[in-house]
Amino acid sequence: MGTKLCKNCASKIPVNAQICPNCGAKVDEKRIIIEEEQEETREEKESRQNPFGFQKHGPFYKWVTLVLAIFLGWLGIHKFYERKYYMGLLYLITGGFCGIGIVLDILVLLGKPKIYYNYY
Numbered sequence: 001m002g003t004k005l006c007k008n009c010a011s012k013i014p015v016n017a018q019i020c021p022n023c024g025a026k027v028d029e030k031r032i033i034i035e036e037e038q039e040e041t042r043e044e045k046e047s048r049q050n051p052f053g054f055q056k057h058g059p060f061y062k063w064v065t066l067v068l069a070i071f072l073g074w075l076g077i078h079k080f081y082e083r084k085y086y087m088g089l090l091y092l093i094t095g096g097f098c099g100i101g102i103v104l105d106i107l108v109l110l111g112k113p114k115i116y117y118n119y120y
């Protein structure tokens with residue numbers, strides 16, 4: 001069950017609550033913002049579990065990377081967007097590994113949250 005913050009008293013309340021159980025104030029729907037915050041919190045958890053101490057890159061927006069991969073993947077543009085510059089160059093030279101690399105990237109991207117981070 002998701003939570004959101006009451007604008008009046010800043011306490012965590014159920015995401016579908018219309019009235020804050022803590023202070024009784026009316027609460028607006030701010031569901032999208034809270035969903036993004038929850039995804040970032042999940043990423044923070046992954047960051048703590050990161051065993052190799054890779055640098056954290058991001059946030060990246062899933063739809064941006066997807067669109068870049070689909071339309072400009074053969075130029076490696078989505079790799080440059082993710083700041084994987086050497087990989088981007090490799091995609092540029094090989095045409096996204098003859099398209100195979102692009103297809104794999106798109107499949108991986110589909111499984112990522114709307115806002116994601118990379119470690120390398």
Ligand SMILES: [Zn+2]
Pocket residue numbers: 006007008009010011020021022023024025
């Ligand atoms: Zn409140």
